[in-house]
Amino acid sequence: MAAEASASRPADLTAAAARRSIEEGRLSSEELVRDCLARIRDLEPQVQAWTFLDEDHALAQAKAADERRREGHATGPLHGIPVGVKDIIDTGDMPTENGSPLYAGRTPREDAAVVAKLRAAGAVILGKTVTTECAYFHPGKTRNPHNLEHTPGGSSSGSAAAVAAGMVPLALGTQTNGSVIRPAAFCGAFGFKPSHGLVPRTGILQLSRTLDHVGVMARSIDDVALAMETLAGWDAGDPDTRPAARVPFAAIAAEEPPIRPLLAFIKTPHWDRVDAEAKEAFGELVEALGDAIEEIDLFPSADEAWDWQKTIMEAEMAHNFAREWRDGRDKLSDRLRALIERGREVKAVDYQRAVSLIWPMQESFEELFTQRFDAILTPSAPGAAPKGIDATGDPRFCTLWTLAGLPALSMPLLRGSNGMPIGVQLVGRRHFDARLLRTARWLAEKLG
Amino acid sequence: MAAEASASRPADLTAAAARRSIEEGRLSSEELVRDCLARIRDLEPQVQAWTFLDEDHALAQAKAADERRREGHATGPLHGIPVGVKDIIDTGDMPTENGSPLYAGRTPREDAAVVAKLRAAGAVILGKTVTTECAYFHPGKTRNPHNLEHTPGGSSSGSAAAVAAGMVPLALGTQTNGSVIRPAAFCGAFGFKPSHGLVPRTGILQLSRTLDHVGVMARSIDDVALAMETLAGWDAGDPDTRPAARVPFAAIAAEEPPIRPLLAFIKTPHWDRVDAEAKEAFGELVEALGDAIEEIDLFPSADEAWDWQKTIMEAEMAHNFAREWRDGRDKLSDRLRALIERGREVKAVDYQRAVSLIWPMQESFEELFTQRFDAILTPSAPGAAPKGIDATGDPRFCTLWTLAGLPALSMPLLRGSNGMPIGVQLVGRRHFDARLLRTARWLAEKLG
Numbered sequence: 001m002a003a004e005a006s007a008s009r010p011a012d013l014t015a016a017a018a019r020r021s022i023e024e025g026r027l028s029s030e031e032l033v034r035d036c037l038a039r040i041r042d043l044e045p046q047v048q049a050w051t052f053l054d055e056d057h058a059l060a061q062a063k064a065a066d067e068r069r070r071e072g073h074a075t076g077p078l079h080g081i082p083v084g085v086k087d088i089i090d091t092g093d094m095p096t097e098n099g100s101p102l103y104a105g106r107t108p109r110e111d112a113a114v115v116a117k118l119r120a121a122g123a124v125i126l127g128k129t130v131t132t133e134c135a136y137f138h139p140g141k142t143r144n145p146h147n148l149e150h151t152p153g154g155s156s157s158g159s160a161a162a163v164a165a166g167m168v169p170l171a172l173g174t175q176t177n178g179s180v181i182r183p184a185a186f187c188g189a190f191g192f193k194p195s196h197g198l199v200p201r202t203g204i205l206q207l208s209r210t211l212d213h214v215g216v217m218a219r220s221i222d223d224v225a226l227a228m229e230t231l232a233g234w235d236a237g238d239p240d241t242r243p244a245a246r247v248p249f250a251a252i253a254a255e256e257p258p259i260r261p262l263l264a265f266i267k268t269p270h271w272d273r274v275d276a277e278a279k280e281a282f283g284e285l286v287e288a289l290g291d292a293i294e295e296i297d298l299f300p301s302a303d304e305a306w307d308w309q310k311t312i313m314e315a316e317m318a319h320n321f322a323r324e325w326r327d328g329r330d331k332l333s334d335r336l337r338a339l340i341e342r343g344r345e346v347k348a349v350d351y352q353r354a355v356s357l358i359w360p361m362q363e364s365f366e367e368l369f370t371q372r373f374d375a376i377l378t379p380s381a382p383g384a385a386p387k388g389i390d391a392t393g394d395p396r397f398c399t400l401w402t403l404a405g406l407p408a409l410s411m412p413l414l415r416g417s418n419g420m421p422i423g424v425q426l427v428g429r430r431h432f433d434a435r436l437l438r439t440a441r442w443l444a445e446k447l448g
Numbered sequence: 449m450a451a452e453a454s455a456s457r458p459a460d461l462t463a464a465a466a467r468r469s470i471e472e473g474r475l476s477s478e479e480l481v482r483d484c485l486a487r488i489r490d491l492e493p494q495v496q497a498w499t500f501l502d503e504d505h506a507l508a509q510a511k512a513a514d515e516r517r518r519e520g521h522a523t524g525p526l527h528g529i530p531v532g533v534k535d536i537i538d539t540g541d542m543p544t545e546n547g548s549p550l551y552a553g554r555t556p557r558e559d560a561a562v563v564a565k566l567r568a569a570g571a572v573i574l575g576k577t578v579t580t581e582c583a584y585f586h587p588g589k590t591r592n593p594h595n596l597e598h599t600p601g602g603s604s605s606g607s608a609a610a611v612a613a614g615m616v617p618l619a620l621g622t623q624t625n626g627s628v629i630r631p632a633a634f635c636g637a638f639g640f641k642p643s644h645g646l647v648p649r650t651g652i653l654q655l656s657r658t659l660d661h662v663g664v665m666a667r668s669i670d671d672v673a674l675a676m677e678t679l680a681g682w683d684a685g686d687p688d689t690r691p692a693a694r695v696p697f698a699a700i701a702a703e704e705p706p707i708r709p710l711l712a713f714i715k716t717p718h719w720d721r722v723d724a725e726a727k728e729a730f731g732e733l734v735e736a737l738g739d740a741i742e743e744i745d746l747f748p749s750a751d752e753a754w755d756w757q758k759t760i761m762e763a764e765m766a767h768n769f770a771r772e773w774r775d776g777r778d779k780l781s782d783r784l785r786a787l788i789e790r791g792r793e794v795k796a797v798d799y800q801r802a803v804s805l806i807w808p809m810q811e812s813f814e815e816l817f818t819q820r821f822d823a824i825l826t827p828s829a830p831g832a833a834p835k836g837i838d839a840t841g842d843p844r845f846c847t848l849w850t851l852a853g854l855p856a857l858s859m860p861l862l863r864g865s866n867g868m869p870i871g872v873q874l875v876g877r878r879h880f881d882a883r884l885l886r887t888a889r890w891l892a893e894k895l896g
Contacts, residue, residue: 319800322797343796347795348798349794
């Protein structure tokens, strides 16, 4: 609502606000897209969030949306709203190059399932956003819009930077370790990684079936909920999705919690990595929340989860990149090549053991959520975006929740002394994604 | 029907015939079970099919079934019918020792899902049947009822021998490679291995989630269908089962095929292993079937399937037997220990590659079944049961169908010159198990 009131131009509107304006005829999709393109023209030379953007093609989609509305056709929940799409997500009308020279010039024949869902909801696919090399660590060209000398985080670098810079209200990202939450936190956007299996990954570069998630970047919780209504669902191409009733994310996220939520503050075994400024900021946050938050320790076996995630990610990436390793090893970064080489040495027994430990860990989290807590509050990253653009920062504060497949939201609630955003991560019960958004909204309102 | 007419005593009745007699009050469960126990007392010293059998406990179940019927309670589809249960399948009221000294004296707290289903259908759990060591190769004590100097096959040795010897009309087995089809063929029983995921494996010693199946031994196709109506279904403890509508197996198996079936005769790349006598018998069978069968070659990639199965089975067994290997290596047979040691060396990339090749292979079989053929006809084993009880014979004619998760039925349609049965294996389209039984019945009737 704040964004809507203060919006001096269409590109600053949230998706929900823009949608209302379009619905009521106060704004056209063309005007919105033109303003986003103008913002991009201004900032892209510095931020470099996009890897493919064809202004004419974007405008043609917007005009077609306006035309359909004028003709009185039914409009979808994202009618005329521009969305950025991470460049490991297939688009049938734009290149999808996976951030790697191995895929230069590749244009898929078909849209990924999530892109098809966005189009069916009326969205304008604005362009493709920068990813790190194959969504692993080697950075793309994107810079942090808050300070160009700092990393935007990765691997969904362009999506986070584009949303935070006001270039587009929504963008898709993906996360196998910390690739939605971390760049959202570093760039000051809302970044949501849903429960594993809630959003289909069909038509997206596969790193790890066990760990890959599709997520969304936005500038408000309402916009996250709005996007999730379109993205969630079963797809025949993703064996980890389930047929399930449609969840009214926006309505649930907008509800008042029936009783006041109780949060668990979890520092994780890696708290010593958090920088002094972030430690202080979290200390003040916890104090401000008073008896609505309790600090708890993780169950002891969780300490090993970082090793399990490493084993699974390395083994599954080595499997999924077998062709790239065989035919194009020389075109891979040293870091990705080294990961694949490690992954090729993982024993099947160690891999299976790591996978088999996920379920007992999920059961432990189930207990925590059903017996006492509405959500876990924890850092999104060890601090604000570090200086330098040769690395994308540390994903370890996302690892555990990714491995357990729990829904996680990074909220730009804190700031460092240099003005850079510090993300607060809220983690919810598995498959209770909409309730996590409701708790997040309560938290955001409580903190003003 | 033939069995019913010629039955000189209750133990010789098929389950379907016994059920009708019990329903009509011409036979009590107690009479049936007493006669099975009498047959066991006669033959068990030679055949040695049972690892646990408590006559009083079996009779108590039978009397309780008769009592329920007398009191007018509803009766289940297997009311009063005795069933043998392979000793890797948990029973809450009898030991389950997995054919290994590591499990001596183990009595589980709960029934396996399939045992609970049998009890709910009214069955009498007669006792536990001999398995090879942990359902792998090291033989148990069982001998082939047709000739005690020959192997009964394995690993479901006791279940096949007990059914073939007339000790019990139905018995449960399991198959990870050829452990239902091969002993059924060697002992001259019908052995059915359903589609992967059709029958839940909850509460059964796990060798390999990818390859493990529960199957059934019987003396008629009707009895296979009768048992399947009870055994098939979803279970929360087995992630490979699916909620699905109940299939009327018996009704479908009893139908006339709407058009005359066409069979594919597949020799597999291992035909040179088939002995001369079996080759001749299959030659005559194919000739007798005339234009109802066509010999076809497998698609070339199927040649590698035996290697994939080995990789998967060794890697998954090494994972599932990690505790046995760590704590009780000295109590394992050399052969099982060697398998685990090989499995511990399998690379995660090779394991994942093997698993990833199953689906394309299944698609190739889908084509074969949807475009032309109703079922595949192929040997159950390289010939009749080999002489000697130190080994259980060669599973390689089952490997491909187990890996692909296709339903397979061994039928005792042929005999060697020494009078030993030779199994004919009929393989069907995945998830079309009842139709396979219908085709099998047509084949059995055609061959008279």
